[in-house]
Every structure is written in structure tokens, then in C-alpha cells.
Amino acid sequence: KQEVTQIPAALSVPEGENLVLNCSFTDSAIYNLQWFRQDPGKGLTSLLLIQSSQREQTSGRLNASLDKSSGRSTLYIAASQPGDSATYLCAVFRPSGGSYIPTFGRGTSLIVHP
Amino acid sequence: KAGVTQTPRYLIKTRGQQVTLSCSPISGHRSVSWYQQTPGQGLQFLFEYFSETQRNKGNFPGRFSGRQFSNSRSEMNVSTLELGDSALYLCASSLGQGNNSPLHFGNGTRLTVT
Numbered sequence: 406k407q408e409v410t411q412i413p414a415a416l417s418v419p420e421g422e423n424l425v426l427n428c429s430f431t432d433s434a435i436y437n438l439q440w441f442r443q444d445p446g447k448g449l450t451s452l453l454l455i456q457s458s459q460r461e462q463t464s465g466r467l468n469a470s471l472d473k474s475s476g477r478s479t480l481y482i483a484a485s486q487p488g489d490s491a492t493y494l495c496a497v498f499r500p501s502g503g504s505y506i507p508t509f510g511r512g513t514s515l516i517v518h519p
Numbered sequence: 520k521a522g523v524t525q526t527p528r529y530l531i532k533t534r535g536q537q538v539t540l541s542c543s544p545i546s547g548h549r550s551v552s553w554y555q556q557t558p559g560q561g562l563q564f565l566f567e568y569f570s571e572t573q574r575n576k577g578n579f580p581g582r583f584s585g586r587q588f589s590n591s592r593s594e595m596n597v598s599t600l601e602l603g604d605s606a607l608y609l610c611a612s613s614l615g616q617g618n619n620s621p622l623h624f625g626n627g628t629r630l631t632v633t
Contacts, residue, residue, distance in 0.1 A: 439621055448523070448609050448624035449562075456619055494562065496622075502574040504550070504615070507622070509562040 407432045409497055411510035418517055424482040426513045428495035433473045435497045436505055440469050440480050442491040443512070449494065453480070485517045521546065523612050523625035531631045537598040540628045542610035544591050550574075550615025551593040552622070553585060556607040568593055569615045597630075605632045 408431045418424060428438070436457045441449040453462045453469040455478065461470040468481040478495055492512040498505040524543040532538050544551050552567040564577040568587035585595040591612075597604055609627045614620040 437619070441622075441624075446607075446626075446629075448525075448626045449611075449622070451621040451623060454619070454621045504567055504569065504574045506564055506567070506575050506577070507552075508564070511561045 407435075407497060407499060407508040409495060409508050409510040411493075411495060411513050413513060414511065415514040416516070418485060418515075420486060420517055420519050422485050422517075424485055424515070426480040426482070426493050426515075428478040428480070428497075428510055430476045430478075430497045430508075432497075432499070433476050434499065435473065436500055437498050438469075438471055438478050439496050439498070439507070440467075440478075441494045441496065443494060444491050452493075485515075487517050487519055489517050490515055523610060523623055525608075525610050525625035525628050527628060528626070529629045529631075531633065532600050533633055534600055534602060536600050537596060538600060538630060539594055539596050540608055540610075540630075542593045542595075542612075542625060544593070544610075544612030545623055548612035548614055548623070549591055550613045550620075551587055551591060552611050552613075553593070553595050554609045554611070555579075556609060556627070557605075562609070565595065600632045602632050605630060 412427045439454045440452040455471040466483040494512040496507040496509045550569045553565040556562045566576045582598045587593045607627045611622040611624045
């Protein structure tokens with residue numbers, strides 16, 4: 406059974422810091438990995454999707470890497486801002502029934518204070 | 520382009536009742552998946568539909584069911600509600616083909632069972 410762990414569970418930093426959020430998974434036979442953010446009481450917003458054949462993806466101040474062999478992904482946030490405050494979740498997708506089933510981590514709760 | 524729409528946003532029900540939640544996917548998306556989010560268990564996969572067929576199902580009891588219509592809109596039903604069914608129920612849509620299509624989430628339905 407796939408298990409996804411995110412470390413740290415919570416993080417509080419001053420504005421401007423560069424951050425690294427970690428996601429590890431137990432079964433390396435994944436087909437892709439997706440990073441999301443969730444604001445309180447809201448749904449998830451997709452940030453980055455890394456296909457199984459890729460090593461990293463970048464979008465603005467965000468960079469996500471994937472190392473399938475070691476079962477790890479990291480999300481790097483450059484020059485953090487108060488608007489980045491949210492919970493960040495990673496999800497790994499495994500094939501099933503002609504589609505894919507995601508398993509989510511419990512998330513990293515991030516607070517960026519001015 | 521309109522996002523994923525879930526109705527209602529909030530719902531209060533009594534134990535033993537049943538409930539139906541609705542999800543309208545992004546136009547052109549043919550896959551709809553449902554999730555339950557609780558503080559204790561995190562975000563868990565319920566089921567996924569594609570072209571009116573259930574492709575995958577998570578580890579939930581038979582009280583949880585769903586369906587998808589020809590216009591890709593989806594409903595999920597929970598019968599004989601229990602206190603433990605109180606949760607945020609999220610729906611997500613995607614193109615549904617291949618593993619390169621990210622999930623797009625709605626803002627969820629907050630269900631409270633008393």
C-alpha cells in the first residue's frame with residue numbers, strides 16, 4: 406500500500422526566505438506526482454505536475470523535483486511571500502483500472518509572516 | 520473558463536439520513552473523482568468516473584456511491600449517515616486521458632452530521 410509522508414508538518418518563516426518542502430513515498434512505481442496548495446476551507450489548487458519521465462518542473466518561484474528511485478520529491482519556494490501561506494500537499498498517482506489513483510500526503514502547513 | 524462547481528457548499532444532516540452532493544466539471548473534462556477530507560484521515564480517494572463509468576473505487580463502505588451523467592456532471596450519495604461522515608467532500612475533474620492531465624478541484628461541500 407502506497408504511503409506518502411510530508412515533512413515538515415508545519416513551518417513558520419519570515420517573508421523572503423527560500424523554502425524546501427519534502428514529500429516521500431514508499432512505492433516507487435508511480436506514474437506522476439502533483440503538488441497542490443489548499444487555502445483554509447477551500448479546495449486544492451494545482452501547482453505543478455511532474456510526469457514519471459521528468460526530473461523537475463518549474464513555475465514562477467516554484468520548482469519541484471522528483472527522484473523515483475529514492476521515493477522523494479521536493480517543492481522549492483523561492484523568496485517566500487505572505488500570500489504563500491497555505492497548506493501544501495503532494496499526491497502520487499498509481500495506475501489502476503485504465504486510470505490513476507492518487508494517494509495524498511497529510512500536507513505541510515506554511516505560514517509566511519511579514 | 521469556469522472552474523469545478525460543487526453544490527451545496529454547506530449541508531447539515533441527521534444520523535440515518537441520506538445526502539446527495541453535486542459536481543459540475545470544467546467544460547471538456549470527462550473524468551470526475553471524489554474525495555473525503557477529515558482532520559483525522561486527511562484526503563482520501565472515494566471513486567472516479569469517466570464517460571459515465573466508474574473506473575476506480577477507494578476503500579469506503581457501500582453506503583458511498585456515485586454516478587456520472589452524459590454531460591460529465593457527477594453526483595455522490597451517502598446513505599444512512601453516520602457521525603463519522605462529517606467531512607469536507609471534494610470533487611476534481613481532469614481530461615481523464617493519460618497521466619499528464621492535472622486534477623482541478625472544486626471548493627467542496629462541508630457536510631456536518633448531527
